[in-house]
Amino acid sequence: MNPGGGLLHDRVAVISGVGPGLGRTLALRCAMQGADVVLAARTRDRLEKVAAEVESTGRRALAVPTDITDDESVAALVETATAQFGRVDLLVNNAFTVPSMKPLARTEFQQVRDSLELTVLGALRLTQSLTPALAESGGSVVNINSMVLRHSQERYGSYKLAKSALLAMSRSLATELGPQGIRVNSVAPGYIWGPVLQGYFEHQAGKYGITVEQIYEHTAAASDLKRLPTTEEIADAVIFLASPMASAITGQCLDVNCGEYHH
Template identity: 35%
Template sequence: MGAARPVVIVTGAASGIGRAIAERLLADGARLALCDLDASLTETFAAEIARGDVVARVGDVSADGEADALVGAALAAFGQLDGLVNNAATGGPGAEVSTLDLDALRRTLDINVVALVALVQAATPALTSAGGSIVNLGSVFATEPVRAGGAYCMSKGAVHTLTRVLAIELGGAGVRCNTVAPGYILTKMHEDEVAGQAAELGIAVDERFAQLRAEVPLQRHGTPADIAGAVAWLLGPDSAYVTGQSIPVNGGIQFS
């Protein structure tokens, strides 16, 4: 993105990683089009909306027509689009593949994969004009899958592959596409997952957190700000020759 005040779409921006990404990009001078299912989105960014730096939509990014509506809102408000951050996702059902409910699988894929494709399709004309950048949020579990997480793991594996396909297909138009793959990040979703794991194991939640930290060479959980920094770099000019890559931001967990 070469614009002085770039315009970026960020999905799933009401909390957690998405909110941290939005806050980082605003601090860097970007203008944003945000969406989330959570109506608190408009309260969280009320000052920025009033100032004209943010437009926000409350809705399901996987719903028919939502991708076109979100891109349309960005263009109507700001007249350009320089970046797309596909962050919205669901953890999916916690079940082994042999017992996985297929409707739940389809819902997971609709949110985590199909919605990304719809947004890319809607945004590509404007991104091509701007020489823009797409950042997809993947996961360490795309390459390091876990038991009873098949729906989520396969959906994020698809995201990593989609990124490489888009790098090939859009590179000639000057559009870059990369993935940021988080590891254990301190978000409400992760905290809920850890609490469930602790209950299954019959141990305290703090003990389960300590076990997970012990798996990470840096000996700590990541923060949403850690992810936001990587996303900001991939959207910016310092990564101008980087495309088709999956950037792990996970404290080195793959080496443990």
């Protein structure tokens, strides 16, 4: 708990895509570093639970049910956030749904379109809508990417396509928004060891008659540190990039994967 200071002291963070995994942890870690937090996703119940957790750290939270693929919904988010908190210093684009895991050659175009609509255009819509507020505060954007940037494994084609476009967009926006004092960076997590992956490993363990520990060790064996990064470690990389410690860093992508891929 750090209500009186921290790397994001008295800043306002908008987090798009607050789910049970990284989104929730980002909200809590930003608050622990002194930020007030605006929580945006479609599920009101979850937002309100996370808002209560944020408030228990001593910071303010605003739960705004939002669909980032919808113009009016995003306009309402921006209006509510600026009316309630008066400023926005940080936008984290984290929203995510499981993409099509079919080979690209058999993926229906609509699934590719849906993935681009959320990952790329959703992040762009929020960035465009918050640019005036971010210019005023000298704020920054952090786009959550993925290690899928670093490999071309089968079945990850749709996901890679969308995240690669997100990276390209982040770099172009860094150039375009830099003159207004807005920094735009990316964090590319490897596997994230948190409740979402834990649930998936439990499912796999039951299916194949092995233990979660065996799956963890097998997965972590590919990394230098022989472990998987935690949700908190990913969130802390985002906070670093958003903080004054990274004031000269823009247009960059920080890989957080315990050394699984060297970039």
